[in-house]
Amino acid sequence: MDIIYTIWLRNIKRYLRSKSRIVGSLGMPLFFMLVLGFGLNSVVQIPDTGQGYFEFIIPGIVAMSVLFTSVFSGIQIIWDKQFGFLKETLVAPVSRLEIMLGQTFGGASTAFIQGLIILVLSLFIGLSLSSAAGFVIAFLFMVLIGIAFTAFGIAIASRMEDMHGFQLIMNFVIFPIFGLSGALFPISSLPAWVQPLTLLDPLTYGVEGIRYGLTGASQINPVVSFIVLTAFSGLMTVAGAWLFRKMSI
Amino acid sequence: MGAYRCALPARNATADSSPHSTIHSPHNTQGILPMPAISAENLTKNFDDFVAVDSISFAIDEGEIFGLLGPNGAGKTTTISMLSTMLKPTAGKATVNGCDILDQEDGVRKSIGIVFQDQSLDEELTAYENMDFHGRLYRIPGEQRKEKIGELLALVGLEDRRHDLVKTYSGGMRRRLEIARGLLHEPKVLFLDEPTLGLDPQTRNHLWEYIERLNREKGITIILTTHYMDEADRLCDRVAIIDHGTIIAMDTSQALKNQIGGDVVIVESPDPDAAADVLNAPWVANIERRDGSVVLSMQDAEHHIPEIVTDLHRHDIAITSLSVHNPTLEDVFLHFTGRSIREETASGMETMRMFHQRMRR
Numbered sequence: 276m277d278i279i280y281t282i283w284l285r286n287i288k289r290y291l292r293s294k295s296r297i298v299g300s301l302g303m304p305l306f307f308m309l310v311l312g313f314g315l316n317s318v319v320q321i322p323d324t325g326q327g328y329f330e331f332i333i334p335g336i337v338a339m340s341v342l343f344t345s346v347f348s349g350i351q352i353i354w355d356k357q358f359g360f361l362k363e364t365l366v367a368p369v370s371r372l373e374i375m376l377g378q379t380f381g382g383a384s385t386a387f388i389q390g391l392i393i394l395v396l397s398l399f400i401g402l403s404l405s406s407a408a409g410f411v412i413a414f415l416f417m418v419l420i421g422i423a424f425t426a427f428g429i430a431i432a433s434r435m436e437d438m439h440g441f442q443l444i445m446n447f448v449i450f451p452i453f454g455l456s457g458a459l460f461p462i463s464s465l466p467a468w469v470q471p472l473t474l475l476d477p478l479t480y481g482v483e484g485i486r487y488g489l490t491g492a493s494q495i496n497p498v499v500s501f502i503v504l505t506a507f508s509g510l511m512t513v514a515g516a517w518l519f520r521k522m523s524i
Numbered sequence: 525m526g527a528y529r530c531a532l533p534a535r536n537a538t539a540d541s542s543p544h545s546t547i548h549s550p551h552n553t554q555g556i557l558p559m560p561a562i563s564a565e566n567l568t569k570n571f572d573d574f575v576a577v578d579s580i581s582f583a584i585d586e587g588e589i590f591g592l593l594g595p596n597g598a599g600k601t602t603t604i605s606m607l608s609t610m611l612k613p614t615a616g617k618a619t620v621n622g623c624d625i626l627d628q629e630d631g632v633r634k635s636i637g638i639v640f641q642d643q644s645l646d647e648e649l650t651a652y653e654n655m656d657f658h659g660r661l662y663r664i665p666g667e668q669r670k671e672k673i674g675e676l677l678a679l680v681g682l683e684d685r686r687h688d689l690v691k692t693y694s695g696g697m698r699r700r701l702e703i704a705r706g707l708l709h710e711p712k713v714l715f716l717d718e719p720t721l722g723l724d725p726q727t728r729n730h731l732w733e734y735i736e737r738l739n740r741e742k743g744i745t746i747i748l749t750t751h752y753m754d755e756a757d758r759l760c761d762r763v764a765i766i767d768h769g770t771i772i773a774m775d776t777s778q779a780l781k782n783q784i785g786g787d788v789v790i791v792e793s794p795d796p797d798a799a800a801d802v803l804n805a806p807w808v809a810n811i812e813r814r815d816g817s818v819v820l821s822m823q824d825a826e827h828h829i830p831e832i833v834t835d836l837h838r839h840d841i842a843i844t845s846l847s848v849h850n851p852t853l854e855d856v857f858l859h860f861t862g863r864s865i866r867e868e869t870a871s872g873m874e875t876m877r878m879f880h881q882r883m884r885r
Contacts (some may be wrong), residue, residue, distance in 0.1 A: 277660065278660070278661060280660075281661060282661040284657075285649070285657055288649065289646075289649070290650075358643070358644075358647070359645050360645065362610070362640055362643075363640075363705075364661065367633060367658075368630045368662065368663060452606040503549055524610070
């Protein structure tokens with residue numbers, strides 16, 4: 276446990292120290308929130324719930340922010356590999372599982388903080404606080420997304436030599452995961468043949484879970500969302516741990 | 525702490541990690557020979573069809589400074605990687621501090637400190653935080669950790685910079701910090717992979733002094749790799765010269781130099797073959813042709829110089845230059861391989877590069 280804490284602590288320290296990274300990765304979510312949220316708010320009304328668009332996409336933007344930060348945190352171990360720091364960790368008498376879990380929780384924590392910042396900012400912009408319990412539910416889903424996708428990032432990083440493949444992963448894996456997740460539009464309004472794709476996307480359940488917590492309405496039962504996302508986080512952690520263990524440096 | 529030692533039989537080894545089990549523990553005194561700090565038997569590593577380390581064997585005594593000397597790509601780092609459990613050997617076995625590198629990985633890891641060839645610090649953390657991270661990884665209790673970090677940072681002269689980020693450090697400071705970090709958990713054996721690579725002469729001298737002091741005062745066994753002859757000569761009790769994955773000579777550096785057979789005289793001549801024939805005298809211990817010159821080794825070279833000059837002159841063989849020096853490890857390397865370690869450096873790097881590309885495919 277203390278080893279996991281040690282690795283977690285390093286991640287948090289590095290995160291809090293890189294102010295430019297914190298501010299920088301707020302840019303895109305804020306841009307989405309302001310441009311889409313305000314731009315389309317008067318044009319779009321969500322069927323069924325009658326929500327305004329701004330309210331609708333806040334959970335999606337929060338999920339996006341957590342998604343991007345966590346994948347990036349996971350992939351960051353490539354830097355550690357290139358700058359040699361990973362060797363120092365791997366040659367210590369600790370198991371790779373502990374290292375991987377520490378890295379996962381560290382990445383998930385920073386991703387959670389990043390999502391929280393967006394959430395707090397959106398409170399100032401216009402999100403109305405529904406209930407404290409709702410917030411706790413939203414937090415839970417944010418943490419799950421964080422764990423799942425940090426582990427995913429570590430799994431990918433374990434197979435990558437350097438950062439060259441990063442763009443590829445972003446464009447062909449992360450953006451589709453975000454785009455298909457129902458973060459920006461209701462699932463029910465999609466054509467019938469796209470809907471299964473949406474339901475295959477693990478982030479959908481994260482977005483829906485956060486949406487349920489923040490607005491009290493969701494298209495997927497939050498219990499189902501919770502089960503699916505927890506299972507996916509578990510699966511990703513196992514896959515990440517396995518690939519990380521096999522990684523050679 | 526620090527007194528960790530694997531004992532035989534292998535299975536009981538981890539139970540033997542109590543704070544009182546030092547090397548001088550009762551199991552280990554009279555009658556039984558002391559275990560070597562490191563022993564390797566036919567250690568081999570292949571990468572596909574490339575043999576990086578080819579069945580090397582050696583034993584290093586406790587408290588010894590042992591040098592692996594060879595050109596880049598000779599297999600030094602691969603050897604270190606296997607001994608430190610970072611790479612699995614293809615064949616052969618080895619123990620470090622009594623722990624088997626295959627069966628007792630954790631025992632090995634607890635026994636060793638390592639300074640890698642490439643930097644392995646977190647630049648975004650301070651020196652203190654890097655040390656603290658290491659101490660926590662090795663499960664050193666809080667108070668003790670704090671005390672030890674202060675002590676070691678003082679030892680390497682970084683006390684007043686302890687709270688500065690490592691990215692503001694110079695190369696020499698980073699190296700010193702890495703050595704301090706490698707000592708934090710009081711290892712029995714310290715691996716130094718090219719410890720002074722890329723450092724200026726003054727810093728190198730400083731580091732050498734640290735290394736000698738550590739060995740003397742704390743009795744730490746040190747195994748270091750280097751391709752600097754002077755470094756091996758100055759620091760190491762014994763040197764193993766390694767080339768193309770095999771150990772070609774191993775002894776104290778004095779004994780290695782004695783094998784040359786005295787001082788080295790290099791005669792450069794437009795007609796080296798003829799010169800070699802003429803100089804084949806009984807007082808010449810060894811004679812070699814090397815490019816455009818003849819390399820002779822002999823005792824008391826100074827007294828034979830006039831003879832060399834007159835002999836060549838009598839046979840009308842011109843002398844372009846003539847030099848005399850005491851034998852160095854460079855000469856030893858040349859003697860055994862027929863190549864200079866320096867000219868080998870580039871091609872060694874080349875092999876490594878090609879090898880890396882092959883690995884990537």
